[in-house]
Amino acid sequence: MDLNYTDDQKAFRDEVRAFLADHLPQRLSDKVKGGKRLTKADYEEWHAILNAKGWLGVTWPKEHDGTGWDAVERHIFEEETTAAGAPRIVPFGLNMLGPVLMKFGSDAQKDHYLPRILNGDDWWCQGYSEPGAGSDLASLRCEAVRDGEHYIVNGQKTWTTLGQYANKIFCLVRTSKEGKPQQGISFLLIDMDSPGIEVRPIVLIDGEAEVNEVWFKDVRVPVENLVGEENAGWTYAKYLLTHERTNIAGVGFARAGLSALKRIAGEQMQGGQPLIANPFFAAKVAQVEIDLMAMATTNLRTIAAAAAGQAPGAESSMLKIKGTVIRQEINALTRQAVGPYAAPFVSEILDEGSNAEPVGPEAAMPATQAYFNNRKLSIYGGSNEVQRQIISKAILEL
């Protein structure tokens, strides 16, 4: 047992830190830390910086110009970039589609698409969820009918994150209604500028439109855009979902959130002393910090096992639940900390370069917004209810 990084891992961590110090634009980290809206150009700028260093394909093997990092190195990279306030790597092309193409795509697809993901030619979005399906993914109804050298796609996808920026979408579509719902699903790559596609924003309770509905009406998709075999898409979809799960614990986000919480609660005064000195508030902060200390170690245990080649079991479901509970509690405490100033909501303040002054402390509005926005953490990526089901199935074997 050894809780410390090896010398090699420490050296790697220092290298990441040095890179971030030199290359992460402060304009971007200020926006991230201040809870401002990131634009498409912001993400593209950061992707290009990472790609120039060869650090964009974090989960990719070297043969596809990825980093070839193991689980511990990926963890160190995530930890450091999050702590530094770097924008996240937009995962749809890099962490979702990329691995699927590498494993199931044709050579032509690999050669064409993988470099375009790294160099930013394509912005992918995800066409998995449908209205009425939710956690019951296999019940999807968006349909693709073969017509000569094309599929004709009709139907609707929803919760498509950042779909408004994308020029490509990978979709699960129904190509057959026979057999079990899981059979008859295919995995299609679709141009977002195809005639018949319409993207409609969904405004969430925090006032933001980061997710969308995508409507397909007689959209023609060349058959060479099919990944793998027709009606075998469920296998690829499940493979993708396991890759979606990297950094499921969100330790870095939680640490950043906790330190912001402590700073804010150190500035807010209540009854003549900083709120953080109030025992009732301090107790809640300490409680979540203690939980996070333990969860971070659970995360490392899982990462070390993965780096040693062990397949993860129900651990990632445990990390998903505990990680989201901790982050949501930090969000709730931060909202509590800002007091009466949690109420004002002036959307334009979140835009870079806005002239609008914040109402009350600068941290107040983003705090409320993050609280509402992060209710999603326990809903998406397999709701916490689905994760509890996975955990109990694994141990009860019933």
Added chain:
Amino acid sequence: MDLNYTDDQKAFRDEVRAFLADHLPQRLSDKVKGGKRLTKADYEEWHAILNAKGWLGVTWPKEHDGTGWDAVERHIFEEETTAAGAPRIVPFGLNMLGPVLMKFGSDAQKDHYLPRILNGDDWWCQGYSEPGAGSDLASLRCEAVRDGEHYIVNGQKTWTTLGQYANKIFCLVRTSKEGKPQQGISFLLIDMDSPGIEVRPIVLIDGEAEVNEVWFKDVRVPVENLVGEENAGWTYAKYLLTHERTNIAGVGFARAGLSALKRIAGEQMQGGQPLIANPFFAAKVAQVEIDLMAMATTNLRTIAAAAAGQAPGAESSMLKIKGTVIRQEINALTRQAVGPYAAPFVSEILDEGSNAEPVGPEAAMPATQAYFNNRKLSIYGGSNEVQRQIISKAILEL
């Protein structure tokens, strides 16, 4: 809306208080408040005192020499007797069997048994639960086969509270295996000194033996001991269970527990001050007190509705859950309050007249014992899981 008692109700409350001041033996209230073991004689003494006043048949109508009180009067009586530290009225004859006999018993049964319950000739215990049945009461297997003028009973009952003191037991027995499990159940009255009955104590984790297993081996029961009709016992059983639910919220017990908790936490010193002044501890005590204040009003709302003749719905299930959660939290805090002295366990101290000195504060050992013992609150009388089921069924109608 009026949260206050009427003048009549206040006068009644004063009458109860005066009666308790005059007639509740201090020896008994000291035992109750000190968490000592109550003997059979203790209960009998208290029953006799109440019976002499005509206040033993609390839930009984006047025609059967009961009090004829309405729900509010019963509540006032319960509140005052609990606050005064009176022993509880042993419910099996009075609150369970009595109402069933009044509604479904023959005239002969009423004439014979009801007076004997009041005057203490009979001590009844309950033969409902069976091993393996639990919340699934209808799956019971204890069997009664007709043989001329007798039933021959074979099987086992369990969780029979104070069965060691009883000379009578009322039992649910299976008289037919046809139809649904709820059909084919009969309600029998059985002498505990019948040949073939064996009572074995079950020691619980708090070291006490208040519950028992009761074994029946070819026990002969005269057919006139059948209540109502053969195979119709399920109806009587359900009727009984609704009567079991009086005082389901346990407000009086919670209040007594809370005030003991505050006293104990006021005496225990931590870091140079009474524990109750420690903000972490005080916060938990205040939280449960606030919950109790609200729950007491929910209880009054239900009682007022019952007194006005409204049938209770899912409210009693809500009160069962919240009431037990509150009492168990008070138990847990009291255990926490006594600190290292929660550990010693010297059983004989709980006996009246024991010469053994308590180890540490007198309140310590009963605190731990009550914590363990009261885990039962959320299990018996319809587990809290069963109550949640009732509540959600009522509102979701699914």
Added chain:
Amino acid sequence: MNFQLTEERQMLQDGLRRYLSDTVTPEAIAAATDGATGLDAELWAGLTEMGVPGAMFTEEQGGFGGAGFDLMVVFEELGRAGAPVPLIESAVLAGGILAEVGHMDLVEEIIGGRIIGFAHGEPASRYDLAHVQTRAEKTDAGWHLTGAKAVVQHAPATDTVIVSARTGGDVTDQDGISLFLVPTAELHMRDYPLNGGGRAAEITLDTVVPDSAVLGETGAAYPLIAAANARATAAQCAEALGLMETIKHLTVDYLRQRKQFGQPIGKFQALQHRMADVLIEIEQARSAVINLCGHLDTDDCDMHVSATKNLIGRAARLVVEESIQMHGGIGMTQEYALGHFAKRLTMVDHRFGDADYHLERFIRLAAA
């Protein structure tokens, strides 16, 4: 002991519920929130016509209610509808103080629908009622008010605002606080929309008001403010209860209708049991509101304010979080009704003291 509404209150409740369910639409709320005044003028006129402001005052004061249970009935219905209206500000806070100091002409106008604001909280006061930095200096012309007021709800809809300012004492002293009636036009306002609907403003003061603007005795306003605040807290807790009721109905309907894996999700036992816990807490919230409204005019009022506000704060968080979680993604969209109610209910904990603030206060009061 009696938990039935009187016939009058029952009629008011029925009438309000009907009227509000016909009138308060998501569009109307959004229009008011994003509009200039934060006021749905038609709704306010309708409520006034029904006598709603009058229900906040006793007959002696010219109204026809004024008891805790009158507040409860009215605000529970406003909560059910999710309607942001300036009733707490104008009738309970400003109106309560005006009635107390005998300004019955203004009370009459408030009952008639006039909106008077209440500017007391400041950027640094958080939930401390005695924390007043705004100063009032005596001048020849009257009183010179300087300072800043924070998150003054519904200020843009007012023509006049009651402003608290310090005429003596230190920043957190209870003594030395005075109240002034100031025309809204004299204030510098920066107004903005609120999470959960309605508008508020940051107010900067640098104005001279005549001696006649003083309400009551100078330096002695704290008890007036505290009493009005207790009633406002009761009103807000009742509103929170109404919000919970609507969220409950939305969630129950959703659990019954939404199908997954071939059956309504309300058939899943894990959700059933959690829904049961939510229902229990909503009943607790109702009892807490009854406790507070029933003790508003007693010596135990302060203790019940803190007990109830604490319980409401905790219950609100549970109700909001569980209802969104049970809805899944749809619960997070602005289009679906839940979002508005969830946000409005969340904001309850950010006014008049949060759950922890009142827990601490409850402990202090219980120990005293």
Added chain:
Amino acid sequence: MNFQLTEERQMLQDGLRRYLSDTVTPEAIAAATDGATGLDAELWAGLTEMGVPGAMFTEEQGGFGGAGFDLMVVFEELGRAGAPVPLIESAVLAGGILAEVGHMDLVEEIIGGRIIGFAHGEPASRYDLAHVQTRAEKTDAGWHLTGAKAVVQHAPATDTVIVSARTGGDVTDQDGISLFLVPTAELHMRDYPLNGGGRAAEITLDTVVPDSAVLGETGAAYPLIAAANARATAAQCAEALGLMETIKHLTVDYLRQRKQFGQPIGKFQALQHRMADVLIEIEQARSAVINLCGHLDTDDCDMHVSATKNLIGRAARLVVEESIQMHGGIGMTQEYALGHFAKRLTMVDHRFGDADYHLERFIRLAAA
């Protein structure tokens, strides 16, 4: 970064698990608890033979372990078996202090199975390590000890006890505490059984010991006591983890086997989801124990002691209450195995500081 046990520790774990599962029966635990000494002498001899006390000491001290993870391996197994043995008292507390002050002859005897006790807590000290009222007065014959010690675990099984007493300073000062080696025969003991198994004693002191009985420097014992206490807390937390593991297995088995309404109760989703939450907290507990055992010899030790003891206290309550609830009535009977483990796990919060005590300490340490 590596979370694998070394080969030696893996062997110790395997051997211990096998041995304990063969040896520790409910009857043996009950016999020891109700017997005169509170000791299962055969079990203790077996553990000694396996070298278990030796695993508490470094090679330098004559043992073959002594690191945090050695404690973790051993105590997790003792917890799994639910075995009350005087290992914390004799090897970790007394032994740790004796090794620190250089009494290597006694350390060697402890490794060989001798049981030395540690009497520090007092009737009024609760969890405060500096609270010592017992006095040691210098006399011609040595030191006269007077006072009382509370809940001294396993005292009846000792022949010698390390006693703390004040040679200077006020009741709660860290300075002025000294340690004395006292033959058990010199003490007045009132012994009794404990919830969760084993025996302890209240000790009254009125005895004179020679100068040679002093351990280390007079008046300077506090750091020795604190350091031994930190290690003992780690040991106890690891034991708690083992207790949780056994409770988990019992509960999972029960959920799989027990049928109600025609199916195993583990098929009921409400229980499945609650079991998942229990499992998550047990993993949290394991990580917390790893954190503490991995930082025992670092500057962050104190912070990890408090973080881990807090988390273990909270997790223990959840595990105990949920496991009993899921078992229903059977979980409350003394006959069924769960009861012993649940009681033993509950008692963890009553030694070395409870969850709240350590939460407060964690906040103080983090702010410092």
